[in-house]
Amino acid sequence: MSHREAAVIMKRELRAYFTSPVAYIVIALFLVFNGFFFFKDFFYFRQAEMRSFFQRLPLFFAVFVPALTMRLFSEEKHSGSIEILLTMPVTTYDAVIGKFLAGSVFAALSLAPTLLYMITVIFVGSPDPGPLLGGYIGALFLGASYAAIGVCVSSSTKNQVTAFIIALAVNLTLWLMSNVTVFLPSKLRFLEYFGIDFHFQNIAKGLIDFRDLVYFLSIIVIAVIAAVKIIDERKK
Amino acid sequence: MISASNLTKYYGDFRAVNNISFSINEGEITGLLGPNGAGKTTTLRMLTCYLKPTQGTILIDNVKTSENPLKVKELIGYLPESAPIYGDMIVYDYLLYAASLRGITDSEKKIAEIALLCGIREVMHKNISELSKGYKQRVGLAHAMLHDPKILILDEPTSGLDPNQIIEIRRLIKEIGKRKTVILSTHILSEVEATCDRVIIINNGNIAADDYTANLHSSSARQNRIIVKITGADYGALSRTLASIDGAGPVEELHGGALTGASVAVSAGKDIRPDIFNAVKENGWTLYEMALEQQSLESIFRQLTTGGENHES
Numbered sequence: 001m002s003h004r005e006a007a008v009i010m011k012r013e014l015r016a017y018f019t020s021p022v023a024y025i026v027i028a029l030f031l032v033f034n035g036f037f038f039f040k041d042f043f044y045f046r047q048a049e050m051r052s053f054f055q056r057l058p059l060f061f062a063v064f065v066p067a068l069t070m071r072l073f074s075e076e077k078h079s080g081s082i083e084i085l086l087t088m089p090v091t092t093y094d095a096v097i098g099k100f101l102a103g104s105v106f107a108a109l110s111l112a113p114t115l116l117y118m119i120t121v122i123f124v125g126s127p128d129p130g131p132l133l134g135g136y137i138g139a140l141f142l143g144a145s146y147a148a149i150g151v152c153v154s155s156s157t158k159n160q161v162t163a164f165i166i167a168l169a170v171n172l173t174l175w176l177m178s179n180v181t182v183f184l185p186s187k188l189r190f191l192e193y194f195g196i197d198f199h200f201q202n203i204a205k206g207l208i209d210f211r212d213l214v215y216f217l218s219i220i221v222i223a224v225i226a227a228v229k230i231i232d233e234r235k236k
Numbered sequence: 237m238i239s240a241s242n243l244t245k246y247y248g249d250f251r252a253v254n255n256i257s258f259s260i261n262e263g264e265i266t267g268l269l270g271p272n273g274a275g276k277t278t279t280l281r282m283l284t285c286y287l288k289p290t291q292g293t294i295l296i297d298n299v300k301t302s303e304n305p306l307k308v309k310e311l312i313g314y315l316p317e318s319a320p321i322y323g324d325m326i327v328y329d330y331l332l333y334a335a336s337l338r339g340i341t342d343s344e345k346k347i348a349e350i351a352l353l354c355g356i357r358e359v360m361h362k363n364i365s366e367l368s369k370g371y372k373q374r375v376g377l378a379h380a381m382l383h384d385p386k387i388l389i390l391d392e393p394t395s396g397l398d399p400n401q402i403i404e405i406r407r408l409i410k411e412i413g414k415r416k417t418v419i420l421s422t423h424i425l426s427e428v429e430a431t432c433d434r435v436i437i438i439n440n441g442n443i444a445a446d447d448y449t450a451n452l453h454s455s456s457a458r459q460n461r462i463i464v465k466i467t468g469a470d471y472g473a474l475s476r477t478l479a480s481i482d483g484a485g486p487v488e489e490l491h492g493g494a495l496t497g498a499s500v501a502v503s504a505g506k507d508i509r510p511d512i513f514n515a516v517k518e519n520g521w522t523l524y525e526m527a528l529e530q531q532s533l534e535s536i537f538r539q540l541t542t543g544g545e546n547h548e549s
Binding site: 008009011012015016020079081083084086087088091234 | 281284285286287306307309310312314316317318320321322323324325329333334336337338339376379
């Protein structure tokens with residue numbers, strides 16, 4: 001594995017995002033939905049804050065990130081181009097990490113326009129900088145974790161729609177784990193720690209805790225290793 | 237250059253390739269020939285490290301594929317069947333991407349050279365998804381040769397092309413084959429005759445024949461057939477007469493037309509045509525046609541591949 005190959009693959013995938021309309025549509029939808037909720041709060045409730053934006057983000061990203069990552073391997077498997085990719089002097093790790101990085105970077109880029117909300121909020125109100133910074137740092141980890149899951153699922157199927165739906169289901173399960181524990185007996189409350197929302201909200205409070213970062217990093221590492229195993233499974 | 241020993245590949249319970257061994261010398265153009273589903277693509281995929289053999293070892297330029305796949309991948313340029321290259325890129329960007337993935341330094345110069353060789357200069361700024369099959373195949377070929385590999389592996393390089401494109405691609409392969417070791421798979425016999433120095437015929441995952449194309453032709457000369465068409469007798473009489481001639485092999489009936497036809501196999505180096513003529517004359521039949529049929533690669537192929545199936549069933 002080397003950085004160069006993964007970087008080349010990442011660049012190609014990012015370029016592919018910008019040459020296809022799908023990614024623009026997904027980003028536009030993401031911004032429209034977020035913009036609607038943000039400005040509803042802003043004008044209707046006269047709240048100049050981003051707390052609700054970050055509260056919705058784990059759910060929104062759970063839907064949008066799989067739409068970005070679904071094609072990464074499925075399309076290659078469908079067209080057969082994966083055969084060319086994997087017979088070039090690259091390891092399966094290079095390919096998976098390149099694609100995972102492309103998905104993460106694109107998810108991060110889709111957040112860039114929301115910095116306008118932050119600027120608006122800073123101008124109009126006097127927000128606490130901790131949650132803003134924490135929110136964006138958490139958002140990057142959140143996007144990367146969902147992207148890793150998306151890449152892993154995409155590596156298992158030729159069908160992009162299947163890849164989208166399975167990744168969505170996995171993401172929603174992780175999200176729900178933080179949010180349904182209220183209904184569970186107290187013995188099962190520990191399940192909360194497996195939920196993605198729980199860890200994201202911790203960071204979004206402005207408290208960047210090592211444990212929360214470890215949670216996101218473990219998701220990424222597990223998903224990347226699983227994707228490599230799934231792709232190498234074909235060899236057997 | 238390439239040596240495969242005891243290669244076996246199972247997909248679950250299905251045995252796609254069964255214990256085959258072959259070695260290919262440097263500078264040869266080798267055709268891997270076989271009916272569809274014979275195991276050609278599986279064999280090529282094992283050579284290119286896309287698939288792991290269930291059993292057996294492959295040495296490419298003295299490097300084991302199982303030990304150093306990255307090194308092997310550097311030595312090989314591979315064009316999979318129907319050239320599945322990214323449709324969302326323009327040709328130039330695609331080649332640039334491949335060059336940087338392979339760590340080629342003077343990529344612009346390299347791309348210009350390869351574009352000239354493969355005849356894709358006029359489509360360099362077209363989207364790959366808009367290319368015709370012939371151009372797409374050539375871009376795939378350019379991609380495979382970009383890093384100047386010692387070995388070029390092409391899976392059905394001419395399938396789906398029109399006759400002019402086929403001739404063009406074959407010419408290109410012959411041109412490249414002067415400097416490189418080439419393996420191509422095909423189920424078209426004339427392709428092997430036209431381009432390859434050597435042919436490995438695969439059937440049901442087994443090697444049915446492995447020889448130089450020239451040798452196959454001369455060995456096939458030993459199995460020539462003579463076609464005889466007469467009137468004045470039925471097939472039974474004709475076949476008895478033909479079979480009684482010294483040097484004649486099995487006789488087969490030829491159907492069709494008003495004439496009584498038979499085809500008789502002749503053993504090596506023996507010409508029995510004068511004997512046939514005399515026999516026909518003695519019986520008072522009328523000879524309409526007598527022709528020596530040299531067995532083509534096609535009939536060898538048919539014999540080997542259908543014969544193999546009969547053995548197993």
